[in-house]
Amino acid sequence: MKIRQILFTGALVPMLVASGLSQERMPLTEDGGQPVGDNQNSRTAGPHGGVLLDNFHLIQKLSRFDRERIPERVVHARGVGVHGEFVSYGNFSEHTRASLFSANDKVTPVFVRFSTVIHSKGSPEQLRDPRGFAVKFYTDEGNWDLVGNNLPVFFIRDAIKFPDMVHSLKPSPITNQQDPNRFFDFFSHVPESMHMLTFLYSDQGTPTNLRQMDGFGVHAFKWVNQAGDVTYVKFKWNSLQGHNPSSAMDAAKASAVNHSGHSADLYDAIGRGEFPEWELSVQMLKPSQLNDFDFDPLDATKVWPDIPEVKVGKMTLNRTPTNFFQATEQVAFSPGMVVPGIEPSEDRLLQGRLFSYADTQRYRIGANYLSLPINRPRVAVSNINQDGALNMGEIDTDVNYQPSVATGSYREVPAAKYSLAPLNGQVQQQRVDKTLNFRQVGELYRSFSDEEQAGLVKNFAGDLGKVANRQVKLRILSFLHEADLDYCKRVTSAVGESMQDVKRMVELNRDVEPTRWQTIALKNQPNANDRVVVRNTTTKPLRYQVKTSASQWSRQYTLMPHKSHTFKQATIRMRMADDLNATPLTASAGEVVNLNGRSMVTELPATSAVSQVKQ
Template sequence: MTAQETGPLTTESGAPVADNQNSETAGPGGPVLVQSQHLLEKLAHFNRERIPERVVHARGAGAYGTFTLTRDVSQWTRAAFLSQVGKETEVFLRFSTVAGNLGSADAVRDPRGFAVKFYTEEGNYDLVGNNTPVFFIKDALKFPDFIHTQKRDPYTGSQEADNVWDFWGLSPESTHQVTWLFSDRGIPASYRHLNGYGSHTYQWSNEAGEVFWVKYHFKTDQGIRNLAPEEAARLAGSDPDSHQRDLREAIERGAYPSWTVQVQVMPAADAATYRFNPFDLTKVWPHADYPPVEIGRLELNRNPENVFAEVEQSVFSPAHFVPGIGPSPDKMLQGRLFAYGDAHRYRVGINADHLPVNRPHATTARTYGRDGHLYDGRHKGARNYEPNSFGGPVETGRPLWESTALTGATQYAAAPAHAEDDDFVQAGDFYRMLDEDARARLIDNLAGALAQVSRADIVARAIGNFRAADPDYGKRLEAAVQALRG
């Protein structure tokens, strides 16, 4: 905590305030005067203190820390912050739930956002992921529809099980992620006890221009810990801020949480002939094919001084790359490259990146953008156009990432087929990987959710997807739902 400021209380413009307990009135018991400017200023500021909450990932907590490189990866990327073993880079990490609003509880069944801002010397690099390596859908065109099913129904004002399961049942690609969500990992015990994943596939390129596809993994050094549904329900009711409180208090007492950072690396030439589409967000790359390589350690060691200024107003965009790192043809990622920045411009303002938590810390942003909400006048009298003959920042001539070869005509279609492009194989693999007790809990969790659905055809369709993943999976789930529904 910082020391409390002393001295006279003032208005926003710096004038001293004579009375902060009583409004100025016309006589002792008369009406309040319009000239009671301190009152009007306080009320006007109060009315405008909030900004729109995030449509998704509204409920969150964050902290600052350090990423330390532990392995030379220059053969894969020319990113400066990944250039030298032992190099440290300041980070800000925001955790979040996905579907809940700002006032919801932490201990609920929901994916967790895992968004990291690396303050590198070449600009900020944002890695926006989750605590699962996969997602519900593979094309951003479906994202608004998906989120509408997870949010409150416009007629009832409540989240509706019919909506949730109707969409999932009609979207077989969601079967893998739904299995993750209803497994033990669906309710983490805290933000410190979960893994993070970049989830998407990204491009790395080295100084020679060679291209590699990568996936990021952040493995918690605290160990995975989860909550049973009954325990989570009690905690959500007794301490809605449980995860946020746990993170803050751990850092305050010096128990700094950390994650071992790994990457899977695929040579670019492998992508075209790999057995499934490597850019499909609903699938993982088996570790037997591309073993994770440890490259660093991320530690959180400093709490924000103001949650609104640094957590709520923090913005992360997967379009924030640095030299040597870029996007892949992942269709969900391609949509997010636009959607995240657009959301920030609406929610916080066109100059959201000027805020201290968002601006580069290890370099300076030099642009020709001016004016707009939150503009701080940093450019003073410098020209606001380019090219000009007065001096100013100029382009480097080298793109941040390497070009990708394209073929074919424009079209509305799924990605080119690979030998194992199947919506169910990896969901079945996940189910079979679980021990018997974990399978039983998964079945119980799914059955409890499906039993709330009012239409039998929606239930049958959903069970059919799990049966396609593994016959035993579907059979046991069907029996469990029937037992609950009588």
């Protein structure tokens, strides 16, 4: 359907009618193309009779009106989108076979949608909320969606908690109001959320506009080259307009002037020819480096400190859509939409998003949402997906299956297969081994200026102070205590609580975060068959890692109370998650290492005792 934009002024309308130029207007038709004779009056049974059901034009007009709205996005409902282009800075084929990064100055069209995460469509754009930063690349190998945010981390690390998190942040099903009692209740059970909450309650949670805002892919992804070599990468968009967060007071003032101010600013800048630009950079890690950290690099609640950024291209936004609904509302993003050379990592949150994002678009728009112009790739689509509501494809073959010997049937592209990934361990349902929930929170707080820290404390305490349940409030404060003592003291004072009560809560929850690793070196064993036994003598699960002389640190082992593990390596080192700065100990072959939660104590067991220990 062709959409024509017509501008009116009060003086021109009567002039058009009087001069006869009204004949140049398009004839009004039904959706079926039939001309409409009267669009001003319904058909009735006489001057005072009822409206007739055979008035097809009226029925069609009302029924189409009733169906104008598709379901609102459950998150990221409030958004604005614009067109642009991405230009590669060079040939990065050493790391990825993705075509858009294969040559200097290679141009790829993009569509970008900025959004608020939690608040509904029509809500003020200046509210405190993470901002979605989703980019659809229309590459010559199909579409790639980089679906990120304006903050580098997220609230949770496992997709199984995503519905709960969103429910807690959304308005109450009873009062229809967002309530800090609800979302702090949830976050008091999710210590890894403190990193994101610290970002969110800083001024970065209220950007001044969309142009002066960075973007992040949040998750680790994989780059894969032609040889199948994998590099883990994190993506970041660096605004070339500068970085300009807003204080809570300034955001409130801007909202009072124009609650759609972010959209207006973006549209106006593009209209003036001031096209906003972002540079895309990546951080890179080899698979062998993933165990070099005391946190999990595939954890979406963590950043990669001290890993250099490599600039790979620049994005310029230069055109606004001709129709908001057809572009911004109907555009559909999914992290699973990748091209050869880019793959999802094992990040648990990302793994859930791979399914959920595409699934919600099928519900919101329909099974054939990828056929819409804004979602359609710029390359030919050839497959045997068929039928479904609003199918606009043309299937002109009898062979709607694969494989087939028929001419014109479909073949696979082996080069597009995913890379191989080694697997080990057993099927489990446990949290990630390396949590380290609080250290990066403290580092973030200490990186802020005095003014930024004061704003963060005021914003955080403003919501936490509304929480009625003291246990919830103290648990949140105990998390801040583990991150940074000054941070905790200032928020505690601002909400009227005592540090003594916070410290009691810290002791109750001390096991939530091991902040140090205690290391024990077991001496070279004279016999490779000698064993070392690790025994938990406490009433709580304990976590530890081991390594041989030539290996990386292992995954974390969880040792349940009064249980033992046996190792047969000739040379072994061990470290235990422990909040105390205890002195590392050394043990000899054949000894038992007792983990008591505060230190590691060795004892020389009887031979029979060692042989009876079960793994």
